[in-house]
Structures are given as C-alpha cells and as structure tokens.
Amino acid sequence: MKRNLSVRIGKLVLKNPVVVASGTFGYAEEFRGFLNLKKLGAIVTKTLTLRPRQGNPPPRTCETPSGMLNSIGLENPGIEVFVKEKLSFFKRLGVPLVMSIASEEDPAEFVELAQRIDALREVGAIELNISCPNIRPQASGSRLQAKACGVQPAACSSLIAQDAHATHSLVKKVRRVTTKTLITKLSPNVTDITDIALAAEDAGTDAIALVNTLSGMCIDVEKRRAALAVTTGGLSGPAIRPMAVRMVWETYQKIRIPIIGMGGIIDTQSALEFIIAGATAVSIGTANFVDPAISQRIVEGLQAYLLRYKIKDVHSLVGALLL
Amino acid sequence: MARQLNAKILENARIKGSYFRSVLLSRQIASHSRPGQFLNIKVSSGTHPLLRRPLSIHGVDKKKGEIRILYEVVGRGSEILSQQKSGGVLDIIGPLGHGFDLRNLYPVTRNPILVAGGMGVAPLFFLAETLGQGPRKRHALHARVLIGGRTKEQILCENEFKSCGCRVEIATDDGSRGFKGKVTELLERMLRPPNPVSRIPSPESRIPIYACGPRPMLREISRLASVYHISAQLSLEEHMSCGIGACLGCVVKTRTGYQRVCKEGPVFNAEEIVWEKSFRKGGP
Numbered sequence: 001m002k003r004n005l006s007v008r009i010g011k012l013v014l015k016n017p018v019v020v021a022s023g024t025f026g027y028a029e030e031f032r033g034f035l036n037l038k039k040l041g042a043i044v045t046k047t048l049t050l051r052p053r054q055g056n057p058p059p060r061t062c063e064t065p066s067g068m069l070n071s072i073g074l075e076n077p078g079i080e081v082f083v084k085e086k087l088s089f090f091k092r093l094g095v096p097l098v099m100s101i102a103s104e105e106d107p108a109e110f111v112e113l114a115q116r117i118d119a120l121r122e123v124g125a126i127e128l129n130i131s132c133p134n135i136r137p138q139a140s141g142s143r144l145q146a147k148a149c150g151v152q153p154a155a156c157s158s159l160i161a162q163d164a165h166a167t168h169s170l171v172k173k174v175r176r177v178t179t180k181t182l183i184t185k186l187s188p189n190v191t192d193i194t195d196i197a198l199a200a201e202d203a204g205t206d207a208i209a210l211v212n213t214l215s216g217m218c219i220d221v222e223k224r225r226a227a228l229a230v231t232t233g234g235l236s237g238p239a240i241r242p243m244a245v246r247m248v249w250e251t252y253q254k255i256r257i258p259i260i261g262m263g264g265i266i267d268t269q270s271a272l273e274f275i276i277a278g279a280t281a282v283s284i285g286t287a288n289f290v291d292p293a294i295s296q297r298i299v300e301g302l303q304a305y306l307l308r309y310k311i312k313d314v315h316s317l318v319g320a321l322l323l
Numbered sequence: 324m325a326r327q328l329n330a331k332i333l334e335n336a337r338i339k340g341s342y343f344r345s346v347l348l349s350r351q352i353a354s355h356s357r358p359g360q361f362l363n364i365k366v367s368s369g370t371h372p373l374l375r376r377p378l379s380i381h382g383v384d385k386k387k388g389e390i391r392i393l394y395e396v397v398g399r400g401s402e403i404l405s406q407q408k409s410g411g412v413l414d415i416i417g418p419l420g421h422g423f424d425l426r427n428l429y430p431v432t433r434n435p436i437l438v439a440g441g442m443g444v445a446p447l448f449f450l451a452e453t454l455g456q457g458p459r460k461r462h463a464l465h466a467r468v469l470i471g472g473r474t475k476e477q478i479l480c481e482n483e484f485k486s487c488g489c490r491v492e493i494a495t496d497d498g499s500r501g502f503k504g505k506v507t508e509l510l511e512r513m514l515r516p517p518n519p520v521s522r523i524p525s526p527e528s529r530i531p532i533y534a535c536g537p538r539p540m541l542r543e544i545s546r547l548a549s550v551y552h553i554s555a556q557l558s559l560e561e562h563m564s565c566g567i568g569a570c571l572g573c574v575v576k577t578r579t580g581y582q583r584v585c586k587e588g589p590v591f592n593a594e595e596i597v598w599e600k601s602f603r604k605g606g607p
Contacts, residue, residue, distance in 0.1 A: 023570070024565075024569065024570065025569060026568060026569035026570075030565075030567050030568045030569045031567070031569070033324050033325065033326070034325075034326075034327055034416075034567075046571075054580055054581055055571065055574070055581060057576070057599070058561070058572075058573070058574050058575065058576075058581075059561075059562060060571070060572045060573075060574065061562060061563075061564050061570065061572035061573075062562070063372060063373060063374050063562070063564075065371050066370040066371050066373055067373060068373065068374060068564060070564070070570070070572060072570070072571050072572065075571050075574075075581065237370070237373055238370045238373070266370065286373070286564075288565070288569065289374060289375075289564045289565035289566075289569065289570055290365065290373060290374060290375060291327075291365075291414075292327060292416070292565075292567060293327060
C-alpha cells in the first residue's frame, strides 16, 4: 500500500519531505546522471547574491572527524546569470525550486533579491541565508547592517541570525515584498536558537530551516597554520548531527510553523531522527558530496519505514518522539 | 558521463615502499576514461574518513574492462584503501574531470615531453600508453619522460614507461639515481637553445609538455613554458569534497577567476594558472 510522504511548507507542496541543502547540490545539473532528480521533494540552490561573488581563496575545505569544514565564501554567478542560464533547467524539471539568497554587506539586498524572485514563476520559495559563517561584513558593513536592521551597531552581531531583533526586522522587510513561501535559515552559533526562531516566525516567515554550519577551525600542527586559507569555516556532516537534532527538538516545542531539519543526515535513520524530533522536511547536505544519489535512497528508505511500522502518513511521525 | 558504481577489486598490492597499485573492474568506466581524468573513491563505509579520495586513472585495459590506479599511503584514507582485499568491491565515481587535451597533438612529427614529480607518474603513464597506441598505428608517439623525486625510492614506473617505447630520464634531489637536482633543471637543459646567441629556439620548443607533480614543480614548468614559448598542460592536485563540481571547494586561481580542479581541471594550460603563495607551505 502506498504511504503518504507529501508535506506542505508554506504554500509549497512537496511530494516527499526530502530536500537537498543549499551549497551542496550546485544548481542541480551537476547531479544529473547520478540520480532521478524528479524524485526529490525540493531543490535548494547554492546561495545567490545580487552581484557575482568570487568566494574565498583556497584551501576552502578540510576534512574533519565525521565531517568537514568549508569556507567557500558564497561563490556564485549572481542572480542575473542564474536567471538567464540556469532557471530554464528547473522549469523543465518540475521539482519545487527554492532559491537561497544572501546579502553581501547591506541587508537591503535581501529585499531587492526577493522582489526580483517574486516575479519568477519557476521559483517555489525563497530561503533567507542569514546564517552563512563565511561571509562576515567588515566594520562598515556591520554599520550598514545595523542601519538596515534598525538597531544600534553595538547590538548588531556579525550574522543576522545571531540577533533576534535583526532577524525579525529583516524577515519582516522581505515578507512585505513577496508572497512566495519564505524559509528562514538559522545558525547554530547562538545561545538559544528558539529566540531567533520565534522572532522569524513572528515576522512572518513560513518555515524555519535549521541548522546552517557550526563555526569551526582546524590546524595543521606541522605547519602551525590553519587548514583553511581564511582560518575559520563552517562545520558540517555527521559530527554536528546530535546538536542539530537537539535544536530541532527545542525549536519544535516553541513554534507552530514547519521546520526543515538538517545537519549531518547521511541515511534514512538520520533523516528519521530529525522528523521524529519535529522536522516536517529534512535537508541532505554534506552527504551529497559523498554519495550523489543518497537523497533519492532516503526517499525510498522513508517509504519503507512507514510501511514497516504501518504508518499511513509521514505527518504522524513529525515530532512523534516518545517521552 | 561519469557514473557511480561498485567496482570489483582485481588486485591491490604494494609495488614498493608506501606505493600501491590497484586494478579495478568496470567496463563502463574503462571504456570512457581519458588520460588525465580521475576516480573518486569511497574507501570505507563509515564516516571517518567521510569524504571520497580522488585518484588519477593510471591506465585502462578497454578490452578487459580494467582500470588501474597508483597511490601512496599518506593518511587514513589511503591506509584503508591499501588494506582492501582483491575480490572485494569499491564504490567509485568516474571518469571525472577534464583530461589532457590531445587535439592539437596530431599530426605531429616530434614526440611530446612528459614531466612527472613523484606520484605525478600516475596520470602521465596513462597518457604515455595512449600516445604509444596513437589514434592510428602510424601516429604512435613515444614520449620523452622525465621523472623526478627526492630520492630513488620515489622514482616510479621507469620500466613501465620504457616498455611502451618512451625514453626515460631521471632526476633525484640527492643524486641517488640519474641527474642530481630538480627534474625541472633537466627539462630546462633540454629546452635551452643550442646556441644562446642565435636566439633560435631549440627544436624541442615546438613540442608540448604534459606535467603532473607537486605545485612548486608545476609552477617552475609554467615559468619555463613562458620563457621558451612552449605550451604546457599541467595536471593539478587539490583536496576535493565532491569531485563533481558542486561544492566549489577545490578551486584554483586562473586568469578568468577561480576554476574547479575537479570539473574544469584537473588539467589546465600553464598560462591560465595564477600562481599564488601556497597556504600549505612554510611552517614554524
């Protein structure tokens, strides 16, 4: 008997809860030939900015125990090139497209990006990447950010997602200019992630994605140098999974909008951990690098799990942790 | 088109010191591989190490469907790979990347020069083998191969190159084999015009160079290529996360911006690369 795997995120209906995470799936074309892209619940693009960005100098990645650090620095061709060259591919694909966006210095860029995307029929949702640890505005940038956030510079931390007021203000501004489903992606580099999630919910986001990478560092002791050219980067992979599951669980108890859970999912079991902790959908990240077909196998694995436990609808598993 | 599949290990044996050679069975990958391309190999099913290991294709036997790889045990990933038994299977993705460009090579009258530093012999032997067969028999090219290493222990594949008709010259830093000095010094002697006053380039200057090895060696070859106006194709090595162009982790700076070693590379024209101070160099 067919089980219902379909879930709803804002206005978006996904045929299953398996999404591929921003920055780990390129613009999907790279994965053609390794899996059937049509089987995915949704595809989130590599984060796009208003202007092209060349990213950080190499080395940009470093393997760590059961994980990896990255400091790509949001290398991307800019929204114009994406729309011109990559968007038609998604139109033909017929899988919901989530466009991940970020500002470089001035958070007002989020608003401009959202306005442009609002006019694109191919795009199902916008993900606000306010939590990339590899793009830290300089002092002047922080002031700009503070200005746009409407808070004093001292109160404005370097990531928007590290400040509840800045998060609230930004989500509210973007909410005003778009009717598309809005997903806000949060950072685990905070004391209490539920404060930030509540602020985003209150400002009108349709869903919360958590978590982005955990800030980290790795040292080559022979050379006494950081393994990454820019010293610190974002940690991802199974190493951060228990922390991410805990954050989903805490957030699930506080908010009413759906959560897209991620952080070290590499198989069906780890995807289920997030769903049981309260995630309506799950996002596969670093595992795509190791096994480009893993997301499709997790869709099949979830189907099998529902059959095995005679569960009709995946919704009845969301937050179904037994206490 | 690259594929992900489980390939049977036909052989996995130490050839000398910490160097190993494996023979894997995959008709699909063997028949589509070109010199300079690589495989991305999952060495264990666990999460440590988590990422695949990119390894150059060392040669193929299209009839038998065999792929050879050559590797050095340098860390946990290669250590685990070296312990795999023949008869087992390996999860591999390949062939990946953009290999050596041979389009401008034919028809040529002179044989190309291959310069290998240490493990750089791995992709260059596949190239030598391919050139030796030629697109047609009468176009077979027998490369001149320069192999460099710190000591004679690091000189690999000398006889294999010879057996496909190549002329081999060796350079070691300590002089334990062949020329004492850098392999790039050996190359420069070859390129230097016979009569410096005449400024007539040596005949070698019109033949292409293919090289693979450590960054300082490749950088020096770039310099020589520009001084002597010759074309050089360099195969770069870089830590990779995905190997298929998605993560943007393995980039190298070029005249047109950062490019992915796994996708636009690993082979680049020497004049494209912008050489920067390596972050991995130096120490306390």
